Amino acid sequence: MFVGIDAGGTLLKVAYREGEKFHVRKYPIAELEGVAEWVNGLENYKVCVTGGKSGVFISHLQKEAKEMVEFEATHRGVRFLLGRMGRTDTDYLITNVGTGTSIHCIHGDSHERLGGTGVGGGTLVGLGYLLTGVRHFDEIVRLAEQGSRERIDLKVKHIYEGKEPPISGELTASNFGNDLFSGAEDMPKEDLLATVMGLVGETVSTVSVQTARQCRSNTIIYIGSSFHENDLLKEIVVSYTKLRGASPLFLENGEFSGAVGAMISLESKEKETKI
Numbered sequence: 310m311f312v313g314i315d316a317g318g319t320l321l322k323v324a325y326r327e328g329e330k331f332h333v334r335k336y337p338i339a340e341l342e343g344v345a346e347w348v349n350g351l352e353n354y355k356v357c358v359t360g361g362k363s364g365v366f367i368s369h370l371q372k373e374a375k376e377m378v379e380f381e382a383t384h385r386g387v388r389f390l391l392g393r394m395g396r397t398d399t400d401y402l403i404t405n406v407g408t409g410t411s412i413h414c415i416h417g418d419s420h421e422r423l424g425g426t427g428v429g430g431g432t433l434v435g436l437g438y439l440l441t442g443v444r445h446f447d448e449i450v451r452l453a454e455q456g457s458r459e460r461i462d463l464k465v466k467h468i469y470e471g472k473e474p475p476i477s478g479e480l481t482a483s484n485f486g487n488d489l490f491s492g493a494e495d496m497p498k499e500d501l502l503a504t505v506m507g508l509v510g511e512t513v514s515t516v517s518v519q520t521a522r523q524c525r526s527n528t529i530i531y532i533g534s535s536f537h538e539n540d541l542l543k544e545i546v547v548s549y550t551k552l553r554g555a556s557p558l559f560l561e562n563g564e565f566s567g568a569v570g571a572m573i574s575l576e577s578k579e580k581e582t583k584i
C-alpha cells in the first residue's frame with residue numbers, strides 16, 4: 310500500500326491506494342499520533358509525509374518514511390487531480406486556503422511561491438469563534454449561509470451616496486466597515502459569520518487575482534479544506550475572481566492535493582497514470 314500524509318496546521322490529510330482503489334481521509338491534527346499508529350500497524354506499505362508537521366509525524370513512525378517539501382507534493386497532487394478531471398492545464402496559480410493562505414505560480418514543471426496572506430481558514434474559525442462563540446467549522450459554515458452582510462459591511466454605493474460610483478457600487482468598500490456603533494449588541498450570529506466569510510473570501514481572491522497578473526496566468530486553482538462543503542466561501546471567491554477577469558477552478562478532492570502528491574511520489578511513473 311502507498312500512503313501519502315499531509316500534516317498541516319489544523320488537519321491531517323491521508324491519501325492511500327489499495328490495489329486500484331484510491332482513498333482519502335482527514336483528521337484533526339490532534340489525532341496525529343493515532344494516525345501514526347494506524348500506519349505502524351500496516352503491512353507492506355510505503356509512506357511519504359509532507360506538511361508543516363511532517364517532522365512530528367515521522368517521529369512517531371516505526372519504519373523509515375520519505376519526506377517531501379510541501380509545495381512539491383501539492384503541485385504534483387494538483388496536476389494529478391486536474392488530470393482526473395480531464396484537464397491538461399500547465400500554467401496556473403494555486404491558492405491554498407488552509408489555516409493560512411499560500412499562493413504559488415506554476416508554469417509547466419517550474420513553480421514559485423509568490424505570496425500569501427495570514428487571512429485563511431484559521432481566520433474563519435478563530436474570528437468566527439471570538440465573535441459568536443461557535444467553535445465548529447461545520448456549524449460556522451451552516452450559520453453563515455443563513456446570514457446577511459448588509460448591516461455590517463460597507464459597500465461602495467453606501468459611500469457614493471446620490472452619486473454614480475467610479476466602480477461597481479456592489480463591491481465591498483470596507484469589510485465590517487458599516488456604522489456598527491448602534492445596534493451591535495443584538496447582531497445575529499448568522500450575520501457576523503456571513504461577514505467573516507466575506508472577509509476571508511474577498512481577501513484571498515483579491516490577493517490571488519493580483520498575484521495572477523504577476524504570474525501571467527488567468528486560471529486560479531483554489532484548494533484547501535476551508536472550501537470543504539463550504540458553498541458560500543466558494544461563491545464569494547468565484548464571483549470576486551470572475552469580476553476581476555480571472556478564471557477560478559476548484560478541484561475534486563482539492564484539499565487532499567498535498568497528501569495525493571506525496572502518495573503518487575512513491576509510485577512508478579507507469580502506475581501514476583493508472584490510478
Ligand code: ADP
Nearest residue numbers: 317318319320407408430431446533534535537
Ligand atoms: P492546514 O493544511 O493548514 O491544516 P487545511 O487545508 O486542512 O489547512 O485547512 C484548514 C481549514 O479548513 C481550517 O482552518 C478550517 O477553516 C477548515 N476546516 C474544514 N474542515 C474542518 C474541520 N473538520 N475541522 C476544523 N477545520 C476545518
Ligand code: MG
Nearest residue numbers: 317318360407
Ligand atoms: Mg496545508
